[in-house]
Amino acid sequence: MRVGILGGGQLARMLALAGRPLGLDFEILCPAPDACAAPLGRHRQAGFYEEEALRALAASVDVVTYEFENVPAETVAILEGRVPVYPHPRALAHAQDRLREKTLFRDLGIPTPAFAPVDDLAGLKAAIAEVGLPAVLKTRTEGYDGKGQFVLHEAGQAEVAWTAIGRMPAILEAFVDYSRELSILAVRGRDGEIRHYPVSENTHEQGILRVSVARPGDPLQGRAEELVRRLLERLDYVGVIALELFQVGGELLANEFAPRVHNSGHWTIEGAEISQFENHLRAVLGWPLGMTDPVGFAAMVNFIGQLPPAEAVLALPYTHFHDYGKVLREGRKVGHATVRCPDAATRDRAIETLRGLITQL
């Protein structure tokens, strides 16, 4: 079987690494000449609007999936009807637009921070009155890793904020004083079967994920599963999904979802029976889903912009090194390490050791 992947970054790379042992071949459609997934499959170097390349991909593979949620609607339109595309593109439409996404959450009874749409400066002022302050102004589309966002602390900042995000259609969200950031990864098969991974507890800095800790048995696991299940079923979703959540008191508020494998689930490569990457492939191929049970006490530390020396990481016990083979650039995710430990205390020490290595760079 041949799987086409739109996008050639580290998520595509790890999908291919998970799929090769299953006997799968891969075609990677990505305009970047140095796409880090390219060595693991056939690289079709083309843009996402290049109809000829998309038709050729569709003719050559059994299924198409994607590693990023900003796949253009035009791309999907060319592919659909020629080759199965999973997750179904209707998930993209919601994930690409923060207002549609939050509205979907509300329709499904999934709690969210208070929010209001913003189309112009007057609208922003009205939204501030409705949502309250502090609040976060976010572009409806295209933002990621904290880009396209502005935190407002007082109403007088409205014009600065509106300019800062580029005077684009936006959404104002109440700033949430959360105790924890969690995410839940789940996978749904073509037959509707759903399996959930243990929730991840995530730490972001400057809007970029730094650390994810697997939390099997977390008291909020059941609630997180209930929320993501509503989303999966409404979207008739196929594949892995990630739902990012804020914990406020004992309740969970949905922040956003990603219709793809997700950075906060990288620990599943070593820390779960079957990884998010393999389970995504199983789902989109219509194959049986794999076990999502935890293996040991796992956590992941991201390498952003720089990599510690391989020798330093490999010398650490219980530690698994992942170098994405990317050119190093500030703010870029270039690798990660997973620790899988016999107990929680060892895991916590291992995380600190890794963070110490990063500090020394």
Added chain:
Amino acid sequence: MRVGILGGGQLARMLALAGRPLGLDFEILCPAPDACAAPLGRHRQAGFYEEEALRALAASVDVVTYEFENVPAETVAILEGRVPVYPHPRALAHAQDRLREKTLFRDLGIPTPAFAPVDDLAGLKAAIAEVGLPAVLKTRTEGYDGKGQFVLHEAGQAEVAWTAIGRMPAILEAFVDYSRELSILAVRGRDGEIRHYPVSENTHEQGILRVSVARPGDPLQGRAEELVRRLLERLDYVGVIALELFQVGGELLANEFAPRVHNSGHWTIEGAEISQFENHLRAVLGWPLGMTDPVGFAAMVNFIGQLPPAEAVLALPYTHFHDYGKVLREGRKVGHATVRCPDAATRDRAIETLRGLITQL
């Protein structure tokens, strides 16, 4: 870093799959156009005597290793001095010749079945008198998976046996009435550090490995480690080695060693902290060795000649599927499955289930 591998079969493939996450690139030198490792690296399609291709490989990579022990001495001679080659080729000279191998064992005080060299029919008759019957006549070179062997039960079979193996320089080995077949995999770094995996208990049928079960805590672990350590140190070995052993009573007799990653260690991908493949790469690169501790209760079942449907294997709990992407052919190793279970009883049931799938093919 770029690693060159001589040979492009499933061992090279699994080396590359283990090395890609470490940021390594691979060049695979293999004459087969459909080498199953080729999609995981740059395929240099050339024979092992092609000097130009070998020089180009040496100029292009940081280190060369191999996935089979019958690398010609001429190949090594061309590479040496141009690029580091690990494991050191002196291990090849012993592994390629059963008589040198057994003589090395004897020199090191590693017990073996009784053996005698055979150069002609008269020599075979003398060897039978010395070694006793039943005994196994094996060519000194080139045999694998039970090929080039003949089991003698009576002296009258001498001429038939001599003809059957092709009238080639041979060795006669006493037939051993063993209770178990074990192997121990160990890895030695460039700095001389040695780590051992738990022994594997192996089942062969028609001379081909069928099942390997990891046996952490086996009462013979310490003895197996002692024997393989002698070999590693004498050969100043770098990389993963496999020593195959027969258990007779409470003692271990050495059968043969493989100077490479080994089929009986495939369970280490899921069933050990760091797999034999990653540890081999760490060793040949001079990087720190990884933990060889077991994870769960693991075993491996080989798929020979045929593969069960992917869906059937993937539906099984605790089971990890490995399809080498090879053309199916009788007697050929085309894949395996590893089970990694929470307890021994679950592991044993999982092995039986997999063997049942094979029987249905």
